[in-house]
Amino acid sequence: MDIRDCIIDCRNSGLVGWSLVEYAQHCVMLQMTYSYDNPFVMPTRAFEMGNGYCVQQAYCMNRILRALGFDCELVYSTKVEVRNKIIDGKTVEPFTSGHTWNRVTIDGATKDVCTTNASNRPGQVSFTPIAPVKHYGPVIAFAGYLGSIPECMRLKRKYASE
Secondary structure, three states: OOHHHHHHHHHHOOOOHHHHHHHHHHHHHHHOEEOOOOOOOOHHHHHHHOEEOHHHHHHHHHHHHHHOOOEEEEEEEEEEEEOOEEEOOEEEOOEEEEEEEEEEEEOOEEEEEOOOOOOOEOOEOOEEEOOOEEEOOHHHHHHHHHHHHHHHHHHHHHHHHO
């Protein structure tokens, strides 16, 4: 499946508003297993491959939601507390990390939307920002991409050894 297929599937769902956002969120979650395996891959290719880490997943979610006409902003925090994280089929202990996700606004209500945990729903996410939440603009996109590669490699090694 590619992102265009997902957009078409969402449009054909007949859903609107937050129900459509949640449907799109689940489409991305079904397509993309959370993984540190491919940090060098662009988000749309990671989507096609079926796995990716938070930045890749958030970019794909952002592209889908924008194509569906939603007011959607890519955001990040340099430090969040992550809970109930499943990596390689195992729930890991809570930890802190940088994180990227989307904020969606519908009729004046803004909710966090994250695809990195199957229990997430719009407005209900499995992390708590500890550092300020900021817009994920071009400068942080470049720096964040470069910085996320060694972090993904470190975490992959850590969880592979447990």
